Each structure stands twice: as structure tokens, then as C-alpha cells.
Amino acid sequence: MKTSQRCPKCACTKLYVVDEVRQPAHDSINLIVPMHVTTAALPTDDLGLPDSNPHRSAIGRFEAWICSECGYTEWYAKDFAATFEKMLELGRRVHVRVVETTSDEPYR
Secondary structure, eight states: OTTTSSOTTTOOOOEEEESSOEEEOTTOSSOEEEOOSEEESSOHHHHTOSOOOSSOEEEOEEEEEEETTTOOEEEEEESOHHHHHHHHHHTOOOSOOOOOOOOOSOOO
16 A cells, blocks of 8 residues: 555545554653653663663554545554664564564565
8 A cells, every 4th residue: 555555455546644653651640751662671871772661571563554435544663673683683582583584585
């Protein structure tokens, strides 16, 4: 949808784009925060993130593309790849893994 500018389900061309999906903060009555791709139990200093939490790192954000006709939605992760690479370089046990296909054969 993001590249074709068309809904893959109904072919509608009117799309709503939510540049940063947000949600209420769990510990505040009026704070709204971005929905993160994941949160890691690694200090922000270890990952070089601008966050101020010394105990955990919130990684990446989501954007959403929504069809105005049928409501079909595609989610895209943003600002995550460099941080994931850094997490894997640290050699610590993290909840991110890489799956990479090297075969040129079609998926079946």
C-alpha cells in the first residue's frame, strides 16, 4: 500500500497515513507516547539511544497506512534497524533474531 498508493484488498486510492502510531502511557493519566517496535532490558547508554531511561530502551516506532474504504491496514516499523544491529553486536541475550534467506528459489 505504501509503494503502490492503492489498497491491495479493494483497490481504493484514498488512504489515511498515521505517521506515528501513539498510545496512552501506562503510568500517566494524560501522557501519550509512540507505540514502539519493542522494548529491551538494555540501558540506553549501551545502545546509544537518546532516551533518558537508564534501565531499558524503547526501540523503533510504527506508522500505519489505512484504507478509507475497507479499513485494511498495513503497519511499517521505523527507526529500528541500526538499534537491532547494535543489540546483536553487544552479544547479550536479546529477544531479536535475524532470519535471512539466501536461496533464489521461489517461496512455496
